[in-house]
Amino acid sequence: xxxxxxxxxxxxxxxxxxxxxxxxxxxxxxxxxxxxxxxxxxxxxxxxxxxxxxxxxxxxxxxxxxxxxxxxxxxxxxxxxxxxxxxxxxxxxxxxxxxxxxxxxxxxxxxxxxxxxxxxxxxxxxxxxxxxxxxxxxxxxxxxxxxxxxxxxxxxxxxxxxxxxxxxxxxxxxxxxxxxxxxxxxxxxxxxxxxxxxxxxxxxxxxxxxxxxxxxxxxxxxxxxxxxxxxxxxxxxxxxxxxxxxxxxxxxxxxxxxxxxxxxxxxxxxxxxxxxxxxxxxxxxxxxxxxxxxxxxxxxx
Ligand code: AMP
Ligand code: MN
Ligand code: MN
Ligand code: MN
Numbered sequence: 449x450x451x452x453x454x455x456x457x458x459x460x461x462x463x464x465x466x467x468x469x470x471x472x473x474x475x476x477x478x479x480x481x482x483x484x485x486x487x488x489x490x491x492x493x494x495x496x497x498x499x500x501x502x503x504x505x506x507x508x509x510x511x512x513x514x515x516x517x518x519x520x521x522x523x524x525x526x527x528x529x530x531x532x533x534x535x536x537x538x539x540x541x542x543x544x545x546x547x548x549x550x551x552x553x554x555x556x557x558x559x560x561x562x563x564x565x566x567x568x569x570x571x572x573x574x575x576x577x578x579x580x581x582x583x584x585x586x587x588x589x590x591x592x593x594x595x596x597x598x599x600x601x602x603x604x605x606x607x608x609x610x611x612x613x614x615x616x617x618x619x620x621x622x623x624x625x626x627x628x629x630x631x632x633x634x635x636x637x638x639x640x641x642x643x644x645x646x647x648x649x650x651x652x653x654x655x656x657x658x659x660x661x662x663x664x665x666x667x668x669x670x671x672x673x674x675x676x677x678x679x680x681x682x683x684x685x686x687x688x689x690x691x692x693x694x695x696x697x698x699x700x701x702x703x704x705x706x707x708x709x710x711x712x713x714x715x716x717x718x719x720x721x722x723x724x725x726x727x728x729x730x731x732x733x734x735x736x737x738x739x740x741x742x743x744x745x746x747x748x749x
Contacts, residue, residue: 475504475745476732477531478548478662478693478718482599483515484535485607487723490515493731494522494530500732504745506550506718508533511566512603513554531748534559535662536651537566537642540680541673544642546662547681548690548716549652551748556655563651566643567602574604576638577630581609584635585618606630607722622726649684658747660688660716664707665700678711688714688744692737694729695720705738715741 480486481493488496490507497505505528507519516532523530532554536547552559578591587593593612598604610625619625629636643651652659661681669677678689690696691704692715708715715737719729737743 472736473504473743473745474500474502474732475717475743476502476719476721476734477504477506477533477550477660477716477744478508478535478690479506479721479731480509480535481507481515481519483512484509484600484603485598485605485722487725490519491522493721494519494526494528497731498523498526498528500730502528502732504529504531504748505731506531506533506548508535508548508550508718510535510546510603510605511537511563511570512600513552513560513563514600516554531745533657534563536563536648538645538648539640539642540645540677541669543667543669544640545645545667545677547645547648547652547686548660548662548718549648549655549657550660550688550716550744552652552655552657554655556651558654559651559657562643562647569640569642570602570604573638573640574609577606577609577636580638581613581629581636584629585613587616587618606636609636645680646684649681649686653685658688658714658744659684659686660690660714660744661686662690662718663693663695663720664689664704665693665696678707678713682711682713686713687747688716690718691715691741692717692734693720694718694727694734698735701735701738705741708741714744714747716744 481490509515513534520530531550532552533550538545538547581590594608597608597611610622613625717737721727721731
């Protein structure tokens, strides 16, 4: 076998013999639309995923499931297999950790109420971020400027501030904004309490979803803290981690493949695509999962 994870399908063969044929899955189970901090509509993402050869696709907007119906309709029209998802913001050991939920029932009351609760803090946080940026940069109207970039005013995020600072000529690219602003210790960063890990896992379980730790290589945890994250997540019913994602290096693919094997986690693959002009990794353009891992889509039927 090559590096691709395989699905198995039965083919009707001559002489009434079933033969096994395996085919690679180009799964992309993490991306964002204008409903959170992406720049494309859900239907545009579906078309882009399809054009890039994706055959199993999830939309995973931050803390919001409002784009799933459009995404599902567009995927159905293209014959693209779709998975309902959401990326939940969680506070863990004084950092923000993202938990991707896959295969959720989008109308689950527990999930909808939980997400609504997380979103409520965003507006005040955005006002505080704007004030801090104005003080440091001598700009005005930063809140309104960021809001102009938000497709969904209930989901004003750091990405929208980053786009506004690029517009204002403070930085050339959004990546540069995140190295100089909006991150811990830098201007524009505001501490925020998101959901607790146990709350998020409870909502995901109630919505029949599979919980996945998003981009584990991006957190700034010590090895001990990272181990505690994986252990607690597993104890609360978490089943998978992202191994191949747009923000991991090749050595991180191997590191998190090994941790997946050690913890018995299923492995996920997702670009975390946000925008054609910004995202390094486009939809469907990722290396395959290492072959020794159990793909998370085995759980998504
Ligand atoms: P928020 O939920 O408002 O804290 O915004 C988080 C979003 O900011 C992430 O989902 C990313 O889209 C973006 N972001 C965070 N750090 C970076 C970074 N270093 N480079 C680019 N985008 C980033
Ligand atoms: Mn984002
Ligand atoms: Mn994330
Ligand atoms: Mn994401």
